[in-house]
Amino acid sequence: MKATAFALTLVAAAVFIHASSALPAFGTADAPASAHVSPRYIERGYEETGAHNLVTAVLADYRGYDTLGETTVIFTAGLAALLIIGAGAAWSWEGRPR
Template sequence: MKWLSLFILGLVMALLIYAETDLPDRGDPEAPANQHVSPLYLERTVEDTHTPNAVTSVLADYRGYDTLGETVVIFTAGIACVLILMRRRSDDNQIRKPNS
């Protein structure tokens, strides 16, 4: 079991290092991640929303739907946390004891 997990770790590490050779250099302005829409956000944020902070305008305006989803996820996680522990408290007496 131990050797299997070490083997998997080595395999994943080899895969990741192989994939790393395809990534662009650090801070390359020509990298695909820096090309597509992110220059447009930086150029238009002031005239579109009067908000100099591009992070805020992208977060709440250009990608507001995404943020709504994230907020719902947080809320669901909180409700799930409440519900899991609520059940534990209510049927405290019926929970199975391991050695009985």
């Protein structure tokens, strides 16, 4: 089992080494990830949203709907953890600290 896992890891390593040659060099300013919408966020972000912190401008304003979905995801995960623990145990709200 350990040998199979090691062989699979080696296969994944070969795929990564092959794929990394196609990635842009570290610190390239015009890499594809920084070319499409990112210049607009940097150049107009403060002017349009009033947020000095561009990460907040992207998170709460340009992509606010994303953040709403993400907040729902963690809320659902918290409820799931609560129900997984609570189900089966003789548990109730009574006698619990508020």
